[in-house]
């Protein structure tokens with residue numbers, strides 16, 4: 001179990017947060033091209049787009065959170081949310097599943113992909 005997993009919501013949140021920093025960094029980079037209005041505007045626009053994208057992702061997380069199933073983690077007894085068939089506890093990274101057939105099996109994120117193949 002060397003692989004490190006973390007809760008999907010946490011992962012997306014980390015990505016959105018890093019996008020804000022990347023966006024600010026790009027915008028800051030534009031300052032060095034003050035002499036060239038076109039390059040500076042391009043940098044500012046790219047940075048702005050990255051920040052907009054992260055706002056959109058944050059909004060998307062909000063939507064996902066409402067759809068996620070709230071459960072109490074058996075390990076740390078805190079309330080966490082499950083996205084998909086298998087996910088990790090947001091607090092202690094305990095693997096959790098909603099599918100009884102997967103219970104006891106080793107945690108594998110690919111179970112989420114397999115779900116898409118079966119139609120009911």
Ligand SMILES: [Zn+2]
Nearest residue numbers: 073076089092
């Ligand atoms: Zn937990």
